[in-house]
Amino acid sequence: MWHEPGGGWGSKSNNSPVTRTRHPTAEWLAQQIVEAFPWGTAPTYLVRDNDRAYGQAFTNRVRTMGIRDHPISPRSPWQNPYVERLIGTLRRECLDQVLIYGERHLRRILTLYSLYYNETRTHLGLAKDTPLRRSVQQSGTIVTIPMLFGLHHRYPRI
Incomplete structure (x- = not known):
């Protein structure tokens, strides 16, 4: 998954073409993470920002995949660098x-x-x-x- 310079989001899995959207939803992001890590290949941790796009559907999906979700602290941009x-x-x-x-x-x-x-x-x-x-x-x-x-x-x- 990546953020494109024009403001959109994109992803590609091994079995699907590149998908893009300018307005990612929690459901869309949840599907992208499943496609990015099929068959139990998910990472142990996910460090991410607090974008509203990472809603309940995304966090639930990450949790069911066994990934420990670690959003950075709110109003802590120094954690991104x-x-x-x-x-x-x-x-x-x-x-x-x-x-x-x-x-x-x-x-x-x-x-x-x-x-x-x-x-x-x-x-x-x-x-x-x-x-x-x-x-x-x-x-x-x-x-x-x-x-x-x-x-x-x-x-x-x-």
């Missing part, structure tokens, strides 16, 4: 560089990127460490280990 930053980073560093051949391929790429992001990619906000702390060798020969099929690399010392 975190997910927007993650989506932007994911697009720039990964998805804009790779041709995706299907859902299985996308899931594989996202899994590999998640490993890279959390175990290898340094973050300035973490004093150039990774979210999952890593040991750093002070001496040794530097080797190159390709990650994400060579899109990114790791440079450990051995």
